Amino acid sequence: MGYAKNPDCELVAIASRTEEHAKAASEKFHVPKVYAGNSSWEKMIDEQELDIVSICTPNYLHAPIVLKAIENDCNILCEKPIALSREELSQIEEKLKNKNIIFFTSFNKRYNPIFRLIKSILDEDILGKITSVRYFFSHYGPYKSWEAISEEKWFFDSKKAGGGVLLDLGVHCIDILRYLLGEYDIVNGINFNTSCINMQEEDNCNVLFRFKNDTLGLISVSWCNEPSETLDIFGTRGFIKVDMSGRNRLSFGPKSLKRNKVIKRLLKFKPSKESAQNKLIDHFINCIQTKKQESPNFEDGKKAVEFVLDAYSLKI
Numbered sequence: 001m002g003y004a005k006n007p008d009c010e011l012v013a014i015a016s017r018t019e020e021h022a023k024a025a026s027e028k029f030h031v032p033k034v035y036a037g038n039s040s041w042e043k044m045i046d047e048q049e050l051d052i053v054s055i056c057t058p059n060y061l062h063a064p065i066v067l068k069a070i071e072n073d074c075n076i077l078c079e080k081p082i083a084l085s086r087e088e089l090s091q092i093e094e095k096l097k098n099k100n101i102i103f104f105t106s107f108n109k110r111y112n113p114i115f116r117l118i119k120s121i122l123d124e125d126i127l128g129k130i131t132s133v134r135y136f137f138s139h140y141g142p143y144k145s146w147e148a149i150s151e152e153k154w155f156f157d158s159k160k161a162g163g164g165v166l167l168d169l170g171v172h173c174i175d176i177l178r179y180l181l182g183e184y185d186i187v188n189g190i191n192f193n194t195s196c197i198n199m200q201e202e203d204n205c206n207v208l209f210r211f212k213n214d215t216l217g218l219i220s221v222s223w224c225n226e227p228s229e230t231l232d233i234f235g236t237r238g239f240i241k242v243d244m245s246g247r248n249r250l251s252f253g254p255k256s257l258k259r260n261k262v263i264k265r266l267l268k269f270k271p272s273k274e275s276a277q278n279k280l281i282d283h284f285i286n287c288i289q290t291k292k293q294e295s296p297n298f299e300d301g302k303k304a305v306e307f308v309l310d311a312y313s314l315k316i
């Protein structure tokens with residue numbers, strides 16, 4: 001949708017496994033060329049002279065398609081997680097060297113303006129030194145929270161998904177926290193269970209970690225809960241608790257913070273109707289036009305996957 005709306009962008013081809021799905025999308029978005037089948041993406045990238053390859057397939061296909069797109073000098077927007085292993089990350093990193101390719105990871109949460117306000121609060125030192133953060137993110141899980149395009153339940157297949165809820169939702173949380181607080185240093189622990197979905201990987205997961213600046217972190221994600229997304233930030237001079245999904249958007253302390261101008265803006269914050277994904281696509285296209293690599297880039301996608309792999313390595 002974002003590409004179709006962008007006036008500087010022309011959709012030229014679509015590749016999907018199922019022909020009728022590919023045709024339906026091509027009719028909806030007026031895409032002239034359709035490729036169908038398991039390796040349709042390979043044929044499309046070989047045959048078409050593409051400026052951009054946009055990857056929104058199941059997770060296990062992300063790295064192979066990225067590698068093929070790099071070989072063909074295409075700019076890339078890849079869905080998260082951008083890869084499933086350190087080996088895949090290294091292959092991509094190696095191939096990107098000496099190429100003038102704009103690579104974006106689809107971390108669309110970054111385009112929610114609420115995070116810019118939260119970042120101003122941290123950058124302006126309103127809460128003092130940040131001592132700990134807690135990010136809680138949950139919904140009912142794939143195929144319940146939204147309707148999938150493909151019929152296979154690949155999210156619940158370890159080989160195709162590469163992990164469970166941590167790899168799906170946790171990557172968003174660590175990306176936002178890295179944007180707000182800088183690099184994480186070490187993952188200290190993980191606990192998890194598989195409580196509501198018939199699958200091998202985790203559908204509930206908590207990860208404890210520490211940032212390079214010593215802030216303590218907790219990410220708690222679930223595919224088994226009511227939709228909810230909250231971020232708590234504690235500092236030596238105060239705290240904020242931001243509810244991204246509910247009506248009580250902000251609680252804070254001490255009370256004197258209500259006089260602060262950024263806190264006032266956060267109290268008045270109304271979610272934008274503009275789609276974050278469309279904003280991300282506009283930003284990506286603008287970076288290609290101006291030949292500037294900005295975030296969320298390959299490094300951001302890589303760090304998020306590494307965080308999850310670090311946590312998984314502690315699974316017993």
Ligand SMILES: NC(=O)c1ccc[n+]([C@@H]2O[C@H](COP(=O)([O-])OP(=O)(O)OC[C@H]3O[C@@H](n4cnc5c(N)ncnc54)[C@H](OP(=O)(O)O)[C@@H]3O)[C@@H](O)[C@H]2O)c1
Pocket residue numbers: 015016017018019021022037038039040041056057058059061079080081106107108147148149150151154168
């Ligand atoms: N950034 C975000 O917030 C966000 C939100 C949702 C999803 N995602 C990511 O987007 C990706 C897709 O998720 P989804 O929920 O959209 O999955 P989905 O509904 O199952 O859609 C997957 C798509 O990939 C196609 N596909 C599968 N195998 C293919 C192949 N071999 N060649 C070409 N196309 C193939 C499917 O085509 P057919 O239908 O023809 O089989 C379908 O169109 C995942 O990586 C997910 O993590 C990100």
